Amino acid sequence: MKTVATVVDTNISALIGPTKNIKRIYTNRKLFESEGIALAGPYFPGGEELDGDAYRQSRSFKFKSLIKGILRSGTSTSWLLYQLTHMRNANQALDKYFADTGDNVDLVVFRDITSASEYLNRGGKSPFVLVLHCDGTNDMFFSESAFSKLKGTKYQKKLDEAFANVRNNASGLLFLSPKAIAKFGERYGMPSCPTGYYHQGLNKPNSNAVDGGCHSSEGHLTFVSVGTVCKRKNQSGIIRAFAQMGNENCNLLIVGGGDELENCKALAHELGVEKRVSFSGPTQDVGSYLSCADIFVSASLDEGVPNAAVEAMSYGLPIILTDVGFCSDLIDGNGVLLRNGESLVRAMQEMVSSQSLLAMGERSRSLYFEHYTVEAMCLEHASFYNKVLHYSEGTAIND
Incomplete structure (x- = not known):
C-alpha cells in the first residue's frame, strides 16, 4: 500500500471546486485502497471544518471581504494580500503535513501552486503531483477576481518563477482537460514527467x-x-x-x-x-x-x-x-x-x-x-497516482 497525502492552501470548508473535490476524494478512501493507495490528510490551513454557509453570512467574512477588496486595489497591497492569504495558508497546511508525516510519504498531491512552491522552499523531498484547476497556465491568478494588479509587475515575475520551479520539479501534472495539457505545452513546452487529466466528478443526485x-x-x-x-x-x-x-x-x-x-x-x-x-x-x-x-x-x-x-x-x-x-x-x-x-x-x-x-x-x-460521477473521478486519480509512483520509482506502467 502506497501512502499519498494531499496539501491545499484553502480551508477544506471553502465552498469552491478544488476543496469540494478533495472532500469527495477523501470520502471514497476505500476506492483508493482497492487500487493500492492509502490517503493521508488532507492537510489544510485553519482549524477543523467550518460551516461554510454560516461563515459566508458572518460579519467576519463580510469584513474580511471588504478588506481584501481594498488591498486588491493596489499593486503592493495586492502582494501583501497574497502573502497574508496564500503564502501564510500554504505554510500552515505544510506545518501540519510535516508534523504528521515527517515528509515520509510515497507521494504528495498539491492542489495549488503556492503550497507546492513553499514545499520546495522548505526542502521537501517526496515526489509530488500538481493538480492544475485552471486552463493549464497560471493566467487565472491574475484575473480581475484574483490579483489583477500584479499582472506585468515584478511580483508576477516572482510568481511565474515559482510556477516554473514547481512544474520543473513535479513528478506528475494532472489537468482538467486534454485542452489544458495542450495549452500548457504551447506555453511552457511539454514536461518530462507524466501528465494526465480527469473528469470533474460529483455525487449522484437524489x-x-x-x-x-x-x-x-x-x-x-x-x-x-x-x-x-x-x-x-x-x-x-x-x-x-x-x-x-x-x-x-x-x-x-x-x-x-x-x-x-x-x-x-x-x-x-x-x-x-x-x-x-x-x-x-x-x-x-x-x-x-x-x-x-x-x-x-x-x-x-x-x-x-x-x-x-x-x-x-x-x-x-x-x-x-x-x-x-x-x-x-x-x-x-x-x-x-x-x-x-x-x-x-x-x-x-x-x-x-x-x-x-x-x-x-x-x-x-x-x-x-x-x-462525471465521483467514483469515476476517484479511479482516474488513483490510476494517475500509480502511474506517477511507477515513474518516480523508475519503472514503466501501461496507460
Missing part, C-alpha cells in the same frame, strides 16, 4: 429529486445560475440578459453568496425584474434549487471545468455556457456554448422556445453518468 423533464409549462421556465456571486462568475451579465429577454413568464434564480450579491440584488431592482429574480444566498443545498429549475445558465468570464454545470447536468438540465476554460468539454447535444461574444439574450430566448429541452436534459444526464 433519485427522488430528478424527474427527467422540465418543471414548468411551456414558455414559463426557470433559469438557474449557481456559484460564488462575483465579477468573475458574471451573474450581473446574466441578470442584464434576463431583463433584456422581455419574457414576463420566465424566472431567474441566483444560487450562492459572494462579494457581488448585494450589487446584483440592486441591479435586478434597477432593471425592474426584482420580482422575477430570486437570490438564495450562500447554501450547500444546491440540489434543491436545481431540482425545481429548467435551464442552467453561466456567463463566467473565466473557468476551469465548472462544478456547478456538471451538477446541473446530473439533474438533467440543459445548459448554457460561455466558451471559457474548458466549458466546451461539457457541451455535446445538451445545450448551447456561447463563442466569440455571441448573445446570451438570444441563447436564453431560443431555449425558452426550443422544442428540444427534454432531449437536451436527458443528454446532460447521460453525459454525467458516462464521465
Whole structure:
C-alpha cells in the first residue's frame, strides 16, 4: 500500500471546486485502497471544518471581504494580500503535513501552486503531483477576481518563477482537460514527467429529486445560475440578459453568496425584474434549487471545468455556457456554448422556445453518468497516482 497525502492552501470548508473535490476524494478512501493507495490528510490551513454557509453570512467574512477588496486595489497591497492569504495558508497546511508525516510519504498531491512552491522552499523531498484547476497556465491568478494588479509587475515575475520551479520539479501534472495539457505545452513546452487529466466528478443526485423533464409549462421556465456571486462568475451579465429577454413568464434564480450579491440584488431592482429574480444566498443545498429549475445558465468570464454545470447536468438540465476554460468539454447535444461574444439574450430566448429541452436534459444526464460521477473521478486519480509512483520509482506502467 502506497501512502499519498494531499496539501491545499484553502480551508477544506471553502465552498469552491478544488476543496469540494478533495472532500469527495477523501470520502471514497476505500476506492483508493482497492487500487493500492492509502490517503493521508488532507492537510489544510485553519482549524477543523467550518460551516461554510454560516461563515459566508458572518460579519467576519463580510469584513474580511471588504478588506481584501481594498488591498486588491493596489499593486503592493495586492502582494501583501497574497502573502497574508496564500503564502501564510500554504505554510500552515505544510506545518501540519510535516508534523504528521515527517515528509515520509510515497507521494504528495498539491492542489495549488503556492503550497507546492513553499514545499520546495522548505526542502521537501517526496515526489509530488500538481493538480492544475485552471486552463493549464497560471493566467487565472491574475484575473480581475484574483490579483489583477500584479499582472506585468515584478511580483508576477516572482510568481511565474515559482510556477516554473514547481512544474520543473513535479513528478506528475494532472489537468482538467486534454485542452489544458495542450495549452500548457504551447506555453511552457511539454514536461518530462507524466501528465494526465480527469473528469470533474460529483455525487449522484437524489433519485427522488430528478424527474427527467422540465418543471414548468411551456414558455414559463426557470433559469438557474449557481456559484460564488462575483465579477468573475458574471451573474450581473446574466441578470442584464434576463431583463433584456422581455419574457414576463420566465424566472431567474441566483444560487450562492459572494462579494457581488448585494450589487446584483440592486441591479435586478434597477432593471425592474426584482420580482422575477430570486437570490438564495450562500447554501450547500444546491440540489434543491436545481431540482425545481429548467435551464442552467453561466456567463463566467473565466473557468476551469465548472462544478456547478456538471451538477446541473446530473439533474438533467440543459445548459448554457460561455466558451471559457474548458466549458466546451461539457457541451455535446445538451445545450448551447456561447463563442466569440455571441448573445446570451438570444441563447436564453431560443431555449425558452426550443422544442428540444427534454432531449437536451436527458443528454446532460447521460453525459454525467458516462464521465462525471465521483467514483469515476476517484479511479482516474488513483490510476494517475500509480502511474506517477511507477515513474518516480523508475519503472514503466501501461496507460
